[in-house]
Amino acid sequence: MSYRILITGGAGFVGSTLAIGLKKFNPSWEVVAFDNLRRRGSELNLSRLKTHEINFIHGDIRNSEDFEGIDGINIIIDASADPSVLSGIDSPVTPLVQTNLLGTANCLEFAxxxxxxxxxxxxxxxxxxxxxxxxxxxxxxxxFEWLDNQPMRGISSKGVSEDFPLEGSRSFYGTTKLASELLITEYNELKGLKTIINRCGVLSGPWQMGKVDQGVLVLWLARHYFKGKLSYIGYGGTGKQTRDVLHVDDLLDLIIHQIQNLDSYNNLTLNVGGGRDISFSLQELTGLCQEVTGNKIEIGSVIENRSADVRLYLSDCSKLQKVCNEAWTPKRDVKQLVVDTFEWLKANENQLKNILN
Ligand SMILES: NC(=O)c1ccc[n+]([C@@H]2O[C@H](COP(=O)([O-])OP(=O)(O)OC[C@H]3O[C@@H](n4cnc5c(N)ncnc54)[C@H](O)[C@@H]3O)[C@@H](O)[C@H]2O)c1
Known part of the structure; x- marks a missing residue:
């Protein structure tokens, strides 16, 4: 089937990787990338998009007029957001709500x-x-590791499943995304839109413009590469906080599978991540970065926790595995992720040195 696919946030890390990957997967698919270039470094992706014959539209999801003139779209992948968990905590919240919630509403209306x-x-x-x-x-x-038996539902040593209770505070970022999920469910039910919600854990890989508040794996690697400074912040300051991570190319493989099987994924909310098998603690990541870059840097220690931080997060993707009948499973481990990202850093050092430090 031939598709015309619009990717909002199409010049960002995930958006540009999906745009180029989808086009390579099926050159008959037309891919349009839409972005306001707000994220520092996204502008570097414009020449990559052009090389792969992806039409770029400079637009802002907060303005519904910016969608005018775009037509014939069969699939929208919404990858535009302010993705920082610290947004709104020490700054006004409305800009975040405008992009991450009102922006989603505009994308849904256009869909x-x-x-x-x-x-x-x-x-x-x-x-x-x-x-x-x-x-x-x-x-x-x-x-840190979670125990198997937990006092609440939806969590075990494998990670968090979609049944995990939703009551409680989750950061302004998380709230704007959950509110978007609720809105999406209404568009599915009341306006008959086909929808898929992928609840991703940490995503990483080449072209992620890692910064202190977002994109930890690239930040960690870049600081090793450029010989900067880092600190283990919180949880005793020893770098034991742990996350699962998914190589962006594994996300691409999943999105291709979803596009090819829209009906079986319709109206589902799925945890998507590397799970317990593809996870790292900061301490372990330091070891990998030293091994891959050959550099050892000073790593400080801050005892106090950072706002909205969590000790541990692992995605339990059992629901996704069941839905896709194990047709998709992540193939790239943390070492490969670090090596691929290192190769990208090396090849683009001059462009990246002012952005990733
Ligand atoms: N990177 C991760 O670890 C991760 C994890 C879970 C979920 N996500 C989600 O994946 C999506 C993509 O994240 P990413 O890591 O590629 O972030 P990113 O910052 O690299 O990409 C987002 C893009 O959206 C653009 N953008 C921001 N505001 C916009 C607006 N108002 N109008 C148009 N474009 C706008 C930015 O310029 C940027 O290019 C986001 O929705 C994020 O919440 C990311």
């Missing part, structure tokens, strides 16, 4: 007009912080 399927990149940050923090854990040699 509805076009009768296009809508694939949303949500986040594990919709799960409440205090509940995650109250889960029973153990302190292993290099990381």
């Amino acid at each position: 509805s007009q076009q009768k296009a399927a809508f694939i949303f990149l949500s986040t594990s940050r919709i799960y409440p912080i205090k509940s995650l923090e109250s889960a029973l854990f153990t302190e292993a040699k290099t990381r």
Whole structure:
């Protein structure tokens, strides 16, 4: 089937990787990338998009007029957001709500007009912080681990499933994404839109413009590469906080599978991540960065926790595995992720040195 696909946030890390990957997968698919270039470094993706014959539209999802003139779209992938969990905490909240919630509403309205399927990149940050923090854990040699038996539903040593209770605070970022999920469900039910919600854990890989408040793996690697400074912040300051991570190329493989099977994924909300098998603690990541870059840098220690941080997050993707009948499973481990990202840093050092430090 031939598709015309609109990717909002199409010049961002995930958006540009999906745009180029989808075009490479099926050159008959037309891909349009839409972005306001707000994220520092997104402008570097414009020449990549052009090389792969992806039409770029400079537009802002907050303005519904910016969608005027775009037509014939069958699928929208919404990858435009302010993705920082710290947004709104020490700054006004309305800009975040305008992009992450009003912006989603505009994208949904446009999808509805076009009768296009809508694939949303949500986040594990919709799960409440205090509940995650109250889960029973153990302190292993290099990381924290969740215990198998937990006092609440939807969590085990494998990670968090979609049944995890949703009551409680989750950061302004998480709230705007959860509110978007609710809106998407209404468009599915009341306006007949085909929709898929992917609740992603940490995503990483080449072209992620890692910064202190977002994109930790790239930040960590870039600081090693450019010989900068880092600190283990919070949870005793020893770098045992742990996350699962998904290589963006594994996300691409999943999105291709979803596009090819829209009906079987319709109206589903799915945790998407590397799970326990593809996860890292900061301490372990330091070891990998040293091994891959050959550089050792000073890493400080801050005892106090950072706002809205969590000790541990792992995605339990059992629901997704069941839905796709194991047709998709992540193939790239953390080492490959670090190596691929290192190769990208090396090849683009001059462009990246002012952005990634
Ligand atoms: N990177 C992760 O670890 C991660 C994890 C879970 C979910 N997500 C979600 O995936 C999506 C993509 O994230 P990313 O990591 O690629 O972030 P990113 O910042 O690299 O990309 C987002 C893009 O959206 C653009 N944008 C921001 N505001 C816009 C607006 N008002 N109008 C048009 N474009 C706008 C930015 O310029 C940027 O290019 C986001 O929805 C994010 O919430 C990301």
